[in-house]
Amino acid sequence: MSKIGFIGLGIMGRPMAGHLLDAGHDVTTVEHRKPLPQELADKGAQVVASPKAVAEVSEIVITMVPDTPDVEAVLFGENGVVEGLKPGTLVIDMSSIAPLATQDFAKRIHDAGGEYVDAPVSGGEGGAINAALTIMVGGTKEGFERALPLFEVMGKTITHIGGHGDGQTCKVANQIVVALTIEAVSEGLLFASKAGADVAKVRESLLGGLAQSKILDVHGERMINRTFEPGFKVHLHQKDLNLALEGARSLNLSLPGTANAQQLFQACAAHGGEEWDHSGMLKALEALANHEVNR
Template sequence: MSKIGFIGLGIMGRPMAGHLLDAGHEIITVEHGSAIPRELADKGARVAANPKAVAEQAEVVITMVPDTPDVELVLFGENGVVEGLKPGTLVIDMSSIAPIATQGFAKRIHEAGGEYVDAPVSGGEGGAINAALTIMVGATQEGFERARPILEVMGKTITHIGGHGAGQTCKVANQIVVALTIEAVAEGLLFASKAGADVAKVRESLLGGLAQSKILDVHGERMIKRTFDPGFKIKLHQKDLNLALEGARSLNLALPGTANAQQLFQACVAHGGENWDHAGILRALEALADHEVGS
């Protein structure tokens, strides 16, 4: 069993760290303005003063924070991980951040004597709670083999995509597909509702045909029941689509569907919805239609 530093105990990180504790690993973390979750403390999670102190005690350091600047601050800021890094320490970033920045982070960790793995996840809060995440890995072959036993505690589908940054590239692609599929489900249910059909029965029927998807299953139900507590927050999906659109510009690539989904998310934010679940994209479409699904 390993001594694992786990930094980032939010909606996703909390259950992920819990699975590692249940598997017999030690967890060292840091407090961010509030005490660590009681369920983790009861299982033996310990607190260090800062990321440097975490790294000094850990064989593996996992980061699960919101955005690229957050990862950079944790790893390379004052009292950051790199200051306490021991030779051979495995650093696994499971956040969803910029692929090019990831390549730079990997280089800096390597130069400091560590091994870097980017391993962003898909599956949302439910996947984290059920240890059923899909994990997309960018690493050397050695880094992947070292990280795999730890990742297997938290996920079911673990794929070595390629070198450093490849995991993050895959995650950006994932977020494009997810956003456009959520938008498609919302448009389909809105159309059915406006036409006078029973949207619950429409969803039930669609789940038996070619339109079937996990998003239609999970987020379609959210839309019908109007349960927009996250889940996965709109502001975080916006961040991921920004990465997609910035990357598209650098590649001289057009992503019109992605740009449209981003505008609908922005409309939600304009109505106070930055912390809604991303299924809340329905609300932007409802405002355009002057019709609420199920009404």
């Protein structure tokens, strides 16, 4: 079993760390905005004062924090991971951040004597709770093989995409597809509702045809039941689409659908919906239509 540092115990990180504890690993973390969740304390998780202290007692350090600046602060800020890094320590970033920054972080960890793997995830809160995440991995073959046993505890579909940053590139592509599919499902259900059809039966029928998708299944049900408590928050999806649009500009690439989805998320935020689940994009489209989807 490994000595693992896990930094970032939010909606996703909490169950992921729990699975590692259940598998018999030692897990050390650092308190940030909230105390250590009791269920993790009951399983034996330990708390230390800083990311530096986490690294000092760990063979592997996993980060699962919101954005690129957060990862940089945890790794390279005052009392950051790099200050406590031991030779050969594996650093696994499972956050969703900028691919180019990831390449820089990998070089800096390598220069400090460690190994770096970027491994963002997809599957939302349910995937994290059920250890069924999709994990998209960038890094060396050796780094991937060291990390794989831990990934198998937390996820179901695990793919070594390529070199450093390629996992993050894959995640950005994932978020483009997810956002546009949420928009498509929202518009389809909104159309059906406005036309007077039973949207629950419409969704049921669509799940049997070519329009079937995990978004239609999970988020379509959320939309019909109007349960917008977050599994993945609007403001986090906005952050991911910003990465996509910034990357597209650097590549001289047009992503009009992505830009439109970002504007719809911005409309959600403008109505106080930054903390809604991203399926709440439906509300922005309902406002434009002056119609609420009926059950």
